[in-house]
Amino acid sequence: MSIIDIITKKKNKKELTYEELFMAFNGYHKSEIKDYQMSSLLMAITINGMTLNETLSLTDIFIKSGKVYNFNKKVSDKHSTGGVGDSTTFIVAPIVASMNIPMAKMSGRSLGYTGGTIDKLESIPGYKTQISEEEFYNQIDKIGLAVCSQSEMLVPLDKIIYALRDVSGTTESIPLIACSIMSKKIASGASYIVIDVKVGSGALIKTKEEAEIFSSWVISIGNHYNKKVKTIITPMDEPLSSSIGNALEVLEAIEVLKGKNNKLKEVSVEIASHIVSMAKGISVQDAKILSNNALKKGSAYKMFEKWITTQGGDLKGIKVSDKVLLLKSNIAGTINTISALNCAKLSLKLGAGKTTKEDIIDHSVGIKLLHQIGDKVNTGDVIAEIYVKDYDIELTEEDLKLFIIK
């Protein structure tokens, strides 16, 4: 079978075998298959879908393209399929690690509107995001929590396929998303995995129905590798927290770790509870009580400090810009909507995200939303603070459409 036969088979909605998928994807990894052949196959997959069998095969091919990590104890991991103002890792990891459930997390940088976990961590002066494999294993042994940059050896095939999908209009594919996420989680050695599935018009997964299919698939993939997987489905139409921007989001997470109640806390506790429930074999309800306690008693915050310090970070050094513009409401009314997408776009314009590899992220800029949905505001009320690099930044009315007030 030639690559053309394989592409044509998928074009004709037929199921590809492991061998055929291997020939195509491993061949691409070895540069035997051309970019334009792979993008054509990816489009056929995006439109015609893949069966669970195909998705399991492809996940396996992805995993075997690189290194598979092994820990001498069972470790946990979490993943979110995108989200604005989502700093749950900073809260979930310390909660579970404080209960002796290790979390060994390899995170990515974001090439998009807002920074990824690694970008956020780099807003903490001194924090080493790149550590050796030995250091990574040792830190898990010693304190049960480590978050570092993805190794080049972690599913290298995903890296090149993801880059190609990004530039060929083939990102919106549930089986390809499932394969991309799960191959990395499985290869990085996690036994307990929670996936936070973001749903919304701005997300890769548009509807609740799609999210449910996606959930059942990632669970099936996990089970195939003897991993426990839970998913939660959260809307991403509005930002998860009132802070958007790298340093701002870390500071917001710290506030939650110190006792603040908000939606970020809620979602973090939910994710943590699922991990605790799987790891300890207790009900999610009981796990939630333990997770809330870890926050209340300060053990989560203590764990957080230990983690950041062990990896060289100086929490006192986190800086946000001292140049702040105040966004005022030009009408009186009730806040009806906060647009995650518009917050993300503005944060990108401010410099908090990047669209090309060459862009440099400014960790100190971002947005602080001072109101929530349902709040009543008067004309002239300050509704958001915009942390800017320079006051001469030109922001249009369009850029500042963060709220809909009715």
Added chain:
Amino acid sequence: MSIIDIITKKKNKKELTYEELFMAFNGYHKSEIKDYQMSSLLMAITINGMTLNETLSLTDIFIKSGKVYNFNKKVSDKHSTGGVGDSTTFIVAPIVASMNIPMAKMSGRSLGYTGGTIDKLESIPGYKTQISEEEFYNQIDKIGLAVCSQSEMLVPLDKIIYALRDVSGTTESIPLIACSIMSKKIASGASYIVIDVKVGSGALIKTKEEAEIFSSWVISIGNHYNKKVKTIITPMDEPLSSSIGNALEVLEAIEVLKGKNNKLKEVSVEIASHIVSMAKGISVQDAKILSNNALKKGSAYKMFEKWITTQGGDLKGIKVSDKVLLLKSNIAGTINTISALNCAKLSLKLGAGKTTKEDIIDHSVGIKLLHQIGDKVNTGDVIAEIYVKDYDIELTEEDLKLFIIK
């Protein structure tokens, strides 16, 4: 709109505007759009289709990518969407030209099982397939018939898109096939166009239904440019004539021009009749009588000689190999099927076609089928002659499965 937005729009089954198609295809022509983006878009088009509006837009973009030829009289053209043993051009062109209906034809070489019209013409020693634009126009003025290689300036966008489709599994798309064929026919200046649509499992167009849709589309595209277009639909499960191979097919066509009756003659007369009907504004029935007369009275053959001689060809110099293997039937029975695909594969193996640009075509080799469907044969009867370059060619039983005898 970015190219990703355009690809995604087609992925989501939305109709693309002229501007969007222009941005994508013209951008690709100018190397602003990458191969892997175009192949992804082509796959989305292949699976999700294009509306007639989109196909008209794309045809126009194709035409405008190169030179549009103009004659000082109305000229005719014909095209076949593939076929084995199809040398109709050699018969149709002289028939219509003998009735003062000029045929100005730019043909291609085949990159496939069997040679294209240009390859077949090159089996005639001295025939100049590459002539200048001036020579082309002059010859049409002088004798009303010229067939030459496609100019580099004729729809250059089709050339690069066709090459990409060939290697990305996106050949089986009715709108893309219609666009590719019609853009070249319109750009090369024809006013009367007949398209012979080949249908069958081995053809790009698989079913009669698809062929009918395709027909209505090429007619609509033609009408849009004020061109008269007719289509005929012919099955390509069996070879059109009993000769397959470049020189052999020219010789077979000459036999028809000299009076031989067979299926090749039938199809040629049908195509010619449609052209004559359109050009003279008479019924197809009346045109058929005129076409048959042109063959009977020898005016078509005289025209053929004039054409070949004018373009430098020496008809007496056509040579087939003197090394002939005889294929004998190993059972007694009736010929039930002749496989066009297997004849084509064998002719490729003999050297009559080519699969890479570097392959060199051997004009002297090929197959002569000595029996037709329905003929009774005995064990040991010679059923085909195989013209080979060397007797040491290794032919397997599989290679020689040209007939099914029951």
